[in-house]
Amino acid sequence: EAQVTQNPRYLITVTGKKLTVTCSQNMNHEYMSWYRQDPGLGLRQIYYSMNVEVTDKGDVPEGYKVSRKEKRNFPLILESPSPNQTSLYFCASSSGTGLLEQYFGPGTRLTVT
Amino acid sequence: AQSVAQPEDQVNVAEGNPLTVKCTYSVSGNPYLFWYVQYPNRGLQFLLKYITGDNLVKGSYGFEAEFNKSQTSFHLKKPSALVSDSALYFCAVTLVRSSGDKLTFGTGTRLAVRP
Numbered sequence: 722e723a724q725v726t727q728n729p730r731y732l733i734t735v736t737g738k739k740l741t742v743t744c745s746q747n748m749n750h751e752y753m754s755w756y757r758q759d760p761g762l763g764l765r766q767i768y769y770s771m772n773v774e775v776t777d778k779g780d781v782p783e784g785y786k787v788s789r790k791e792k793r794n795f796p797l798i799l800e801s802p803s804p805n806q807t808s809l810y811f812c813a814s815s816s817g818t819g820l821l822e823q824y825f826g827p828g829t830r831l832t833v834t
Numbered sequence: 835a836q837s838v839a840q841p842e843d844q845v846n847v848a849e850g851n852p853l854t855v856k857c858t859y860s861v862s863g864n865p866y867l868f869w870y871v872q873y874p875n876r877g878l879q880f881l882l883k884y885i886t887g888d889n890l891v892k893g894s895y896g897f898e899a900e901f902n903k904s905q906t907s908f909h910l911k912k913p914s915a916l917v918s919d920s921a922l923y924f925c926a927v928t929l930v931r932s933s934g935d936k937l938t939f940g941t942g943t944r945l946a947v948r949p
Contacts, residue, residue, distance in 0.1 A: 754937070761941060762941060763924060763939045763941035763942050764924065764939040765939070766936065766937060766938070769936070780938070811878065813877075822868065822883060823878075823880065823937070824880075825879070826877050827876065828877055
């Protein structure tokens with residue numbers, strides 16, 4: 722089944738403790754992206770990647786890192802999480818440019834205390 | 835800069851009635867527009883898109899959207915709403931650039947269809 726998977730689905734952590742949210746897709750997609758969803762703000766793009774070893778900042782990259790060493794994986798790294806990073810995070814992928822529809826993962830709900 | 839506005843936080847409609855979810859956009863250049871739907875505890879699902887051509891775009895689950903360049907709008911419509919259409923709907927715009935594509939979402943509109 723074609724899908725985007727994220728792990729973990731739920732995470733509660735403390736301020737400053739490094740964490741990684743994994744994202745993997747099995748559709749051989751070139752484009753991958755991370756979003757955060759907050760009430761009243763909709764989805765905001767954090768980082769995106771056009772292909773392996775090619776990443777770029779979205780609208781809200783501060784406090785996040787990403788890497789794209791393999792085509793299928795696009796982990797999101799929070800080196801020193803803070804409470805304002807409490808949010809619902811989505812990974813997405815598509816087979817090419819932004820002209821094509823994106824496939825979204827199920828989401829990761831992160832709480833930073 | 836590109837932006838999307840969804841002026842209604844919530845739209846209420848009775849089952850069987852037509853529905854409209856509004857979206858306006860701002861972008862320098864030709865817009866590429868999308869609608870996505872999010873059901874509770876799920877990721878977003880693609881509904882439809884406008885790239886070029888016919889201003890009326892048909893998508894999944896009987897939804898359609900009308901692109902209006904003069905009004906910079908891309909409203910989502912359905913002739914007859916179903917209770918199962920109740921969900922959160924997002925409009926999005928993208929600008930294709932050589933440096934990489936950027937997708938900008940609106941804040942979302944919650945559609946509530948009452949039986």
